[in-house]
Amino acid sequence: MSLPNLHEPGDSNAQNESQFGASERSEKQLGLRALLLRPLIVMHQDPETFRLLVRHRLWLTEWFASWLGWRLKIDPRAGVARLFKIPARVNSSHPASLPGKAPLSRRRYVFLCLLLSILDREHNQTTLQILAEQLELITRGMKEIDAFDSTTGPERRAFVDALRWLLENAVLVLRDGDADRYIQSRDGNALFDINHSLIASLLSSALPPVLAGMPEMLSQENYAETEEGRKLKARHSVLRRLVDEPVLYYEELTPEQWEWLDHARGTVYRLLESDIGLQVERRKEGLLPADPTGHLTDTPFPEGGSTIKHAALLLAERISKAAKSDGSPIAHAQISLWMDGLLKRFGKSCGWSQEYTISSEGSKRLVTEALDILWAFNLVRPIDGGCWQALPAIARYAPQEPERRQSKRTRQEELF
Numbered sequence: 001m002s003l004p005n006l007h008e009p010g011d012s013n014a015q016n017e018s019q020f021g022a023s024e025r026s027e028k029q030l031g032l033r034a035l036l037l038r039p040l041i042v043m044h045q046d047p048e049t050f051r052l053l054v055r056h057r058l059w060l061t062e063w064f065a066s067w068l069g070w071r072l073k074i075d076p077r078a079g080v081a082r083l084f085k086i087p088a089r090v091n092s093s094h095p096a097s098l099p100g101k102a103p104l105s106r107r108r109y110v111f112l113c114l115l116l117s118i119l120d121r122e123h124n125q126t127t128l129q130i131l132a133e134q135l136e137l138i139t140r141g142m143k144e145i146d147a148f149d150s151t152t153g154p155e156r157r158a159f160v161d162a163l164r165w166l167l168e169n170a171v172l173v174l175r176d177g178d179a180d181r182y183i184q185s186r187d188g189n190a191l192f193d194i195n196h197s198l199i200a201s202l203l204s205s206a207l208p209p210v211l212a213g214m215p216e217m218l219s220q221e222n223y224a225e226t227e228e229g230r231k232l233k234a235r236h237s238v239l240r241r242l243v244d245e246p247v248l249y250y251e252e253l254t255p256e257q258w259e260w261l262d263h264a265r266g267t268v269y270r271l272l273e274s275d276i277g278l279q280v281e282r283r284k285e286g287l288l289p290a291d292p293t294g295h296l297t298d299t300p301f302p303e304g305g306s307t308i309k310h311a312a313l314l315l316a317e318r319i320s321k322a323a324k325s326d327g328s329p330i331a332h333a334q335i336s337l338w339m340d341g342l343l344k345r346f347g348k349s350c351g352w353s354q355e356y357t358i359s360s361e362g363s364k365r366l367v368t369e370a371l372d373i374l375w376a377f378n379l380v381r382p383i384d385g386g387c388w389q390a391l392p393a394i395a396r397y398a399p400q401e402p403e404r405r406q407s408k409r410t411r412q413e414e415l416f
Contacts, residue, residue, distance in 0.1 A: 027052055031060050032276050033296055035072070035083045036243055040201070042170040043079030053081045067271060068243070069221070069236035078197045084204040088240035090219050094376055098164055102308075102369070110145060111162040114138055116202065119171070119194055128182055128190040132159060150186055157183050171198045234260035242272060242289055247378040247393045249286040285392040301377055307352040312370040313397065314342050316379060320398035323390035332367075332386045339367045 034041060034049050043050040053060065057074040064070045064083060071084040095103035096112075104112065118134045119126070132150055140147045149155045163179050166172040173193040181188030203209070205218040212218045223229040234256045241248045250258065261268065272278045272289050278296070281288040291297060302313045318338045322330055340363060347357040356366040371388065374380045379394040 024056075028056050028059060028063075029275060029277055031056050032063065035060070035064075035081065036276070037296055037298065039083040039085050039204070040169055040198075041081040042195075042198070045170055050079065050081060063275070067235070068239050069232075070240075073201070075197070080197060080201060082201045085244070086204065086206050086219055086221065086240070087244060088237045090216075096165065098161065098168060101161070103372075104161065104165065105158065107158050108161050108165075111135065111148070111159055112165055115162055115166065116171070116199060119166075120196070120199055122194055124194055124196075125175070126192055126194060128163070128177065128179055128188065128192070131163070132182070135159065153183065156186070167192075169198070169202075171195055171202070230256055231260055235264070239268070239271070242268070242287065243276065245378060246376075247286060247288050247391070249378070249391065251285070283392075288393065299373075299376065301373060307356055308366065308369045309373060310346070310350065310352070311339065311342060311356075311366055312373040314346065315339065315370050316374055316394055316397035317399055319374070319380060319388070319390050320394045323394065324398060327390075329383055329385070329387035329389050332388065335371065335388065336364070336367050339363060339370070 030049075031053050034046075034053070041050055041053065053074055054076050057072075061072045061074070064072045070086065072082070073084070074081045096109070097103040114135055115131060118131060118138065122130075132148070136148045136150060139145050148159065150159070160179055160183050163172065167174060167179070171194070173195065175191040175193050177190030178188065179190045182190075205212065206221045207218055209218065212220070221233075223233040234254075238248070238253070238257050238261050253261065269280055272280050276289075276296075277291070277293075278289040279292055281290060294300065301309055303309045315335065315338060319330060319335070343352070343357060343363055343366070346352065354362075356362040371380065371382075374394070375382065377393075379391055379397070381389045381391055383389050
């Protein structure tokens with residue numbers, strides 16, 4: 001069976017396709033993009049997109065399975081579409097977050113996981129107060145976790161943030177009340193409907209936890225120890241990085257991955273450009289798939305209005321300049337000194353958030369969060385010894401002299 005592609009090579013009428021054919025391909029592309037951006041789509045939140053996914057579910061299911069090795073489950077009756085994504089590599093640079101909010105902290109992750117276990121035992125409805133009581137009870141009996149303390153504001157805020165994530169992802173549906181009131185007062189309450197069909201679909205792992213044993217085994221996949229199995233593994237891992245990560249660097253590929261990519265460049269470019277609608281920047285260090293519409297990203301960068309992203313952009317200039325002159329790893333202490341200078345110069349004049357500008361602890365947090373942004377975009381990488389290594393793509397944020405006329409060939413050979 002041939003692998004699915006928007007432009008079927010066997011179609012003799014591909015050049016003179018009908019309006020219906022063009023519309024169908026456009027819908028398939030929209031379906032791919034929707035699932036890559038939101039692996040969990042619920043019908044009542046986006047009925048138009050969900051109907052499109054149902055209409056093309058067989059093609060979409062085969063496309064993800066063949067090219068990326070990802071399982072797609074679309075249940076029209078339950079009104080849920082779930083793409084079970086397994087990353088090419090696991091790191092902490094892409095944590096869960098709420099729209100317009102900072103990534104979930106470790107404490108919020110703990111509350112989220114425990115709330116899911118509590119909800120799994122509840123009936124069709126529950127209340128905020130019941131969930132808070134159950135969370136306090138279950139954490140009180142766990143040695144590894146500090147007990148939930150509902151008497152403090154920060155604890156209640158962390159608890160409500162975990163509830164917000166569940167509401168945002170349709171695991172809970174607010175029926176009555178106001179969850180946010182609980183942050184100000186322990187008397188706040190709310191009534192929720194529970195979507196049990198979603199709870200079982202949230203976890204995306206190659207192995208069930210009961211079989212994995214250890215967290216690092218959750219993403220462990222088994223491929224046949226044959227030439228075909230090695231090629232399949234290489235194809236899946238390379239394409240996953242191209243659709244899931246901002247930049248793919250050739251130096252990070254294994255010999256098997258590089259060999260597959262080098263022989264399948266035409267197919268890769270067609271998949272990214274024709275099927276998904278990306279533009280692929282081809283550089284000597286690697287590939288950068290970009291979405292010209294800007295819609296297929298969960299975190300835009302650069303972006304105005306964000307203290308962290310403004311600081312990260314200015315920090316990227318300093319790091320790229322240092323990397324160009326030296327290239328050696330940069331100590332975290334040096335980056336902190338640069339951030340102190342940026343705070344003095346831009347903190348007040350640019351209206352940076354006071355949570356970062358009024359104390360040394362705030363400055364330390366700003367350094368950490370700005371570096372996390374740059375790491376998430378594959379612009380820097382943490383290495384041993386508390387240092388950071390600048391990566392080639394950060395060169396596009398270097399301060400530039402007025403551009404001189406250059407030949408087309410010279411431009412193509414430049415760094416990112």
